[in-house]
Every structure is written in C-alpha cells, then in structure tokens.
Amino acid sequence: MTPHDHAGLLPRFPQARASECPFDPPQDYQDWRRRDGLQRATLWNGSTAWVVTRYEDIRAVLSDPRVSADARNPGMPRLSPAGEDRTDQEPPFVRLDDPEHARQRRMLTGDFTAKQAAALRPQVQRLVDEALDEMVRKGPPADLLTDFALPVPSRVIAVLLGVPYDDHPFFQSCSNKLLDMSLPAEEVRATSQAFGTYLYTLVESKAAEPGDDLLSRLLAERVETGELTRQQLVSMALLMLIAGHETTANTIALGTLALLRHPEQLALLRDTEDPAVIARAIEELLRYLSVVENVVVRVAVDDFTVAGEQIRAGDGLIISLPAGNRDTTLLPDRPNALDITHNARGHLAFGFGVHQCLGQNLARTELQVAIPSLLRRLPSLALAVPFEEVSFRQQMSVYGVTRLPVTW
Template sequence: MSNSYPFPKDWRHPLEPPAEYKRLRQEAPVCPVRLFDGNTAWLVSRYQDVLAVLSDPRLVLDSTLPGFPHISASSAARQGRPLPFFLRPDAEYRAQRAMLVQEFLPRRMEALRPSIQRTVDEALGAMLAGPRPVDLMATFALPVAIRVICDLLGVPHDSADRLHVLSRTVGSRTSSREEATAALAGLDAFFLALVEANLREPTDTLIGRVVAEQVATGKLSAPDAAALFHALFYAGHGPSAYMFGLGTLALLLDPGELAKFRAMEDPAAITAAVQELLRFINVSHLARQRVATVDVTLGGQRIRAGEGILAQPDSANRDETVFEEPDRLDLQREVHRHFAFGHGIHLCTGRALALIEFEVVFKTLFQRIPTLRLAVSPEELRFKKEENLLGVHELPITW
C-alpha cells in the first residue's frame, strides 16, 4: 500500500525536508500516498510537476468536492462551516480575492514599511532592555507578526494572544475534529462580532473598508466576511512569525552566509537573500491540495477526475534539476521562482507584505545585535512537529 502522508522528518536536520522526497523526485515523482482518514491522493514532488499542478485550472483548490485530500482532522472539520475564501469553489474564491486586491497592492504595502520598522524597533528595544538569554519567539517574532497583521486588519491587540492559541489548535494535525471545530467556532464568533461592530461604526482599517464596501452593500454576507478575515489573520501572522524564527536560525547556523547578509546594503540584494531563505526553509511545508475535475496525465501517471493531488512545495524548492546545490543556503543565488507563496491564482494574497516584514526583521535584527547567537545547542531546540507550519516552540538567544 502507499506511504502514509505526511512523511516523517529527520529532526536532527530540522530545516531539511524529508529525505524521501529526493528519492521520489528521481524514481516516482507522482505517486499514491495514504492520508490520515484512509483515503489516498497523488503526491507530486518535482518542480516542473508542482508548477503544472498549481498552474492548471482543471486542478482546483475546492474543499467542497468529495475527493479533496484533507491532511488532518482539523482540515476536515472546516466542512459545514463558512469556509475561508481560498478553500471555496473557484468562482467564489476569485470574487472574494478581488475584494482584497486593492488592499494588498505592493505600493500600499510599501507605504507600511515605516510603521513595520517602528514595530520591529520597539520590540527589539524592549528585548534588548530585558534579561539574557531570551526567547526570540515569545519576545519578538510572535509579537511583531501579530501586531503587523492586527494593525492592518483592525484587530484589537488585546485579543491577539487568544486568537493565536485558537489558530494553533486549527493548525495542529493532532487536534481532534471536536477541538478544531470548537476553535473554528471561537475564531468565527470573534470576527463576526468585529464585522458587526464595523457595520455599526466603520473604522479606517482593512476590515472596516471591506465591511463598508462589501457587507453593507449586500455583496458579501457577514459570516462569509468573518471567515475571510479569520483566514487573513491566520495566514498573516503564523507563517511570518515562524519564518522570523527559522530564518534567524538558518543564518546563525551558517556563519559564512550570515557574514554576507550583514554586509548587504543594496535593497535588491536583501530582497534576493530573503527569497533564498524562503526557498531554503519553506515554513508552509505541507502540500498544496488540489482535486482533479477531469482526467489528466501528470508525470506519466493517469489521474482520474475526483482524485486528490498533493503538490509538495518544499520538495520542489529542493529540486536538483532546477536549483544548483539545492540543499545549500546561498544568499547570492540568482532568484528563481519558489513555491513558498504558492503559484497561480492561489499565489499568496499578502506576499508583498510578508516580503517587507522579512526584509525589515532580518536586516534590523542582525544590524542592531551584531553578536547575536544561540543560547543553547541546536540539538536542544524543540520543534513544532505536529503543526501545519514548520516552527520552533522557543528560540533561546543571547548576545
């Protein structure tokens, strides 16, 4: 029978994808795997095949279809609830995404750079004034990521910690269906109350503007708007915070590349370095889920209509036929398209904001703390082994 998905990682090398992917790229680039519920799906591991999957409008990210490949009970628990816009049928997804395009234009995100810089500076200042060693995740990474997305959306800061805990329950592969359902209900209720508050008294925030333009005019229901904002909060803080942590770890573990990064002044070089970190680490390390709506042939395999497909981004980002020495971090690598933000119509809506956050965080962190180092051996770090996002529980640092 097929392998069970997701594949186990070797946690002695936490930044490396499961070694099985390399073998599959060479021997069985499109192969069946068994999911948690006993269903099967097709795992796609090569760069060009992943690109084909994410580019093909016949292969859809629609969790309402019977063959959708759920990776965990918490994923399946979304069914029967208002779905986040990215899990809806294509027509609904495109309509809701169109409501957000103006909010996430690159120039609009670039205008936020000074406020993001202030947020980073304030968090670093507080951290530097405190005791050493310190947990970078709790004192810097999570507070910065949460504050940036809360300020953009218009979410009160004092609610953020509770929302993060609920988000982690939803994002855990060990949460039961009941636990995930309860967490989703809590998130939906919070954001529905925020929608209703903005209907009564609109705010000059992303939530306020979307509510005024879409909900108040009857184009979007209040529950659908709540699911939309819940999705933006979830995707807008966890991946960024975990990337702050793992990007810092990757640089601290590679003194040669860190020295190159510290010396970079050209904004284009810093952007390219961040893109390489995203290729190398890929915090969103679980597969991009799709369902075939017609029969297709991929990597020599016939995939039938109604069958699930798992396009594996971290495997594609380490494909030796596309990237020279793919398992080496090379901050001066010529930037290729990677899959950290997805591809095609489901390319991450907030990617421009995320890139600015990463540029500001990594440059400021290593400029202001030139002697930054791990406070424990790498072997002592505890990783979030059962979550949909790759991350560390704590990142003890000192200087």
C-alpha cells in the same frame, strides 16, 4: 501488482523532517521527486492521494483548470481528523475555485500590492524597532519566537485589519490549534467556533463604529452592498489573521536559526545595506525553509495527465512546496544548500497560479525589515541552548520552531 493498488503498502503522508536535518524536507519526499511519475501515499484515515514533489509538476497542477481547490469537493485530501470534520463549513476564498475565488480575492488585491507594502515599510520598521527595544530592555536570554518573530507580523496584520493587538494571546492560541494536525477534531472545531464568534463580534462592532481599517472598509463597500455576507467577511478575516502572522513569524524564527548555523551567510546579510542583496537573501530563505508544509491540497475534477501519470476525476493531490523548492529545475546549483547569493526567483514558497499567496508582498517587506534589523541590532546574537535542544513544529501545517532561546 503495483504499490499503487494497495494502500497498506504505500508510504504515509505527512512525514516528519529528520531531526538531524530539520531545515530539509523529509528524505522520502526528495526521493519521490527523483522517481518517474508521481508517488501515491496513505493518509491518516486510510485514504490515498497523489503527492506532487517536482517543481514543474507542481506548477502544472496548480495552474490546471481541471484541478480544484474547493474544500467541499469529494476526494479532497484531508490531512487530519479536523480537516474532515470541517467540510460543512463555508470555506475561505483560498479554498474556492474561480469565478467565486477571483470575485472575493479582487476585493483585497488593492490592499496587498507591492506599492501598498512599500508604503507600510516605515510602520513595519517602527514595529520591528519597538520589539527589539523591548527585547534589549528585558535582557538575555529571550525566546526569539515570542519576543520578536511573533509580535512583528501580528502587530502589522492587526493594524491592517483593525483587530485589537491586545487580543493577540487569544488569536495566536487559536491559530496554533487550527494549524495543529495532531489535535482531536472536537478541540479544533471548538477553537474554530470560538475564533469565528470573536471575529463576528468584532465585525458587528465595526458596523456600529467603523474604523480606518480593512474590515471596516469591506463592511461598508462590500457587505452593505450585498456583494459579501458577514459570514464570508468573518471567513476572510480569519484566513488573513492566521496567514498574516503565522507564516511570516515562523520564517523569521526559523530563518534566524538557519543563519546562526551558517555564520558566513549571517555576516553577509548583517553587513550589507544594499536592498537588492537583502531582497535576494530573503527569497533564498523563503525557498530554503518553505514553512508552508502541509497546506496545499487539491482534487481533480476531470481526468488529466501529469508526469506521465493518469489522474482520474476525484483523485486527491497533495502539493509539497518544500520538495519542489529543492528541485534542480528551479536551482541547478546546490539546491539543498542555503546560499543567500542564490537566485531563487521563481520559488514556490508562496504557491503558484491563481491561488498564489495574496499577502506575499507584505510578507517580503516584513522579512526584509525584520531579519536584517535583528542581526544589526544584536551582532553577537547566539543560541542560548545547544542546537540539539531546539524543538520543531513537526505536527503543524506551518513548520517552524516551538521556541528559540537566544542570547547576545
């Protein structure tokens, strides 16, 4: 008899990060990485799934055509009641398989290239400077999350999509609820419907009066030609609006907190003007923090073997990007340490394979501008509360802090 045969004997997933080590993946995930094979875990509803925690195993699973991202497939792990509740909705393209995933994704790739992100850099710098100006004007203390980390990427994605930034309290509130794994399914369903209605109305208004933005272009070039339905465009917009600000905002806030805990690393980043040094530092923060925590789930559509473990068609798989990013295969030298001189190239913070994050170039640009600008503008930046009083988003699919009181 093995633990794999009895769900009641299996560890639970997800688990919270330890309060004494809030930047590290849960200890169990790191222990599982060191064992042979894969770990099986029990989910909230009593179902079980394989948890993939090793760097090479994650890359193998995420690039295997026998593994599906389609949210409608039986056996797909549901990490919360709300996830189970929304199985009848049309998934965004990231929760579809090729060729449909690739068909929809290709409609967006030209807007998220490295060249496009570089062209946006001056605008990102302007928005960062404006947010810092407002913080300084109001004076300390400030909540770095709501006063800086959230406004910057929210404004960028709102401008890109053509969403009125004045509506940011609504779409940020919706995003928080949709990512909160502790909420009842009914509340998440109502939030999803309200958010969808808002975006559908916005799309309708752009059909009547197009603007110079991504949603207007997709309406003209894809919806009017029949390549995309309006509902698919709404699903696309919802995904880009949430992913376009939540992950970056939480990396800015959590990354600043991590640097405040490592003043020598902070000084190194603050005092450099070298773009290559800044870029390397941001890659290390992305690796070390890995805020995309409980998002990447898959299901086997055929039998295959990974890490010597036989995976059967219908088996669910949960990919732990934070655990994979602490693997010595990726970084042999002190993978559990924050070191902005590390070569973290090849990290998994943006996933891997055909579903790798579409917006990663834009996110890198925002982070490379926002964090160094903050540190230079406020060289005496410090926590306004004891570190032990900082609260973390343990119940969220995207990890971070709930607020970050700072002074200078």
